[in-house]
Amino acid sequence: MKKYAKIISQQTKQCEVGIGTNDKYYKSLGMTLQDVEQGKDNNWYLVGYAPKQTEEEKLKQEVKTLESQTGYTRVLREIISATNVSQEVKDIAEKIEKVAIKLRR
Numbered sequence: 001m002k003k004y005a006k007i008i009s010q011q012t013k014q015c016e017v018g019i020g021t022n023d024k025y026y027k028s029l030g031m032t033l034q035d036v037e038q039g040k041d042n043n044w045y046l047v048g049y050a051p052k053q054t055e056e057e058k059l060k061q062e063v064k065t066l067e068s069q070t071g072y073t074r075v076l077r078e079i080i081s082a083t084n085v086s087q088e089v090k091d092i093a094e095k096i097e098k099v100a101i102k103l104r105r
Contacts, residue, residue, distance in 0.1 A: 004031040013049035066096040
């Protein structure tokens with residue numbers, strides 16, 4: 001996305017970014033309109049230089065999100081799979097478990 005930015009680290013391409021609409025002010029600070037993106041650390045970088053989440057971090061986040069949406073912790077998922085509950089409940093638990101199992105390898 002195009003924003004007024006000023007590179008503060010030539011090595012990492014981390015930038016200071018103006019988030020408002022006062023073009024004159026940002027130009028007075030030495031900022032220029034550049035393509036930037038936010039990294040996983042919430043800092044701004046030139047496009048292509050932002051730190052990305054690893055596959056493991058993405059999986060952990062997905063499991064955490066699914067668990068918080070459903071309330072199905074690992075222990076509860078194991079109980080669900082071993083008991084006589086509705087297929088819908090088992091399907092939800094299985095969906096989370098398929099993601100979580102990748103983290104246990």
